Amino acid sequence: MKVILHIDFNSYFATVEQQANPRLRGKPVGVTGGDRLKRTVLGAASVEAKRFGVKTGMQIWEARKLCPQIILVPGDSDKYLETTKRFLGILKDYTPYLEVFSIDECFLELYKTRGPASQVSRRASSLAFARCGYAPGPPPGCHPSFCDAEQIALYIKQRIKAEIGEWITCSIGISYNKLMAKLAGSLQKPDGLVVIANQEETMKVLDQIALDEICGIGPRIKKRLNNLGIFDFKTLRKAPLEALLASFKSYGQTLYNMARGIDHSPLIPFYEKGEVKSIGHRHTIDHDTNQEAEIKQILLKLSEMVAARLRAKNLVGKTIHLWYREAFNLASHSSSGNVFFGDGMQNTIHYTHDGLEIFQAAWKIFHLIWPARNATACETGGPARNATACKAGGNKNKIRMVGLSVSSLKPVLPQNLSLLPETAKQEKIIKTLDKVNDKFGEFTLQRGILLDSTVIRRKPNPFLSERRFKL
DNA sequence: TCTGGGGTCCTAGGACCC
């Protein structure tokens, strides 16, 4: 039987801030996305803030309403990544089978006996026992693996507190697959430790929780299940597989399994995870706009940010995806709930990591899909993507968010670099630009057209989900 | 005052090539 530990740090960014700054300890703290307080949400809330009902993802004004004394701290991605590297270093002592799930979450598989790292795994496990002074040998009635795992989990918690900081706490779930380990970890917060050791315990837990408490059932799937008369796992378990397949296609099998606590997904250790599949940025403008010049500047900046990250990872990409969201219009959408209108489109060009080329592709797409532009295109007989937009005479709605991402990535090999003098010159310019910016900060050197731009923060987003860590 | 920003995976359908 597999033994999986899921480790989830509680109120991660907030506790890291409290650890770093003693004056924040014991106080309600909210971590924000930077200096901006308008149109932004909390990236994390401390335990003390949560007591007031403040939650991660809440808007600033809402959090302030619930807890006027909340201390807002701008997020610092470097600090969080650094802390993550440190706790991963500790976890590696217990098994090489370590999957990094997000900046504050990971899975560990203990006692794996097959595969190339099994020797290391066994060594690591015995080392763990030695370190915590625990002699393997479970009390009667307890599955040996799980009892040992529980001891290891306790020891991991101790080490994190001792080596990283007493304010950094984590919840650990232990079970026989990833799905149930993650669920176990979510049952007790903060600083929890829950074991789901067998089928019987799985059923007991599943029958007590809501459908969307399990990883993989979000609001949409939940609603569709509700429409089928399924409101809990007990009922879901009674649903025939055929019915679920008919409604959810292949995902029906996943739901069928979930209701029984079955999950065959393998743990993918960090050293087997591939490179990233896409790199993107999006930006919500602090005021709504339909000014092309303004949108152009934002897109240029996003393009340069994406390109710089591609170059930093030594990647090129060829699929450019641009999308936007229109301003929220309460008057016209209030009855239909939270509806945001927007559009997006992707286009494949040649492999590149040049911000200007990425921008040019994105700008072309933008002109094809933005209804206001479509209206002009209709009038002038130019290319219009959306006939409805033409008929409606264009859309007067303003834009609140634009996003840009590059996918279809591949590593840059020396032979891929063009030998054309113009391209070589461009490459040289870009390299110099990167060097200066690496040393003196993002956008120290930038394209002239960006000089007026103050629209996007200089620092990268602290909530950026870096799923790759160098260990 | 009115939901941020970073990702992943999956499916379906069309175009195109051999």
Place this chain on the structure above:
DNA sequence: TCTGGGGTCCTAGGACCC
């Protein structure tokens, strides 16, 4: 006049996660 089938690439759209 007119078409089989496999493979691959591309795009759109939906859903989920932290």
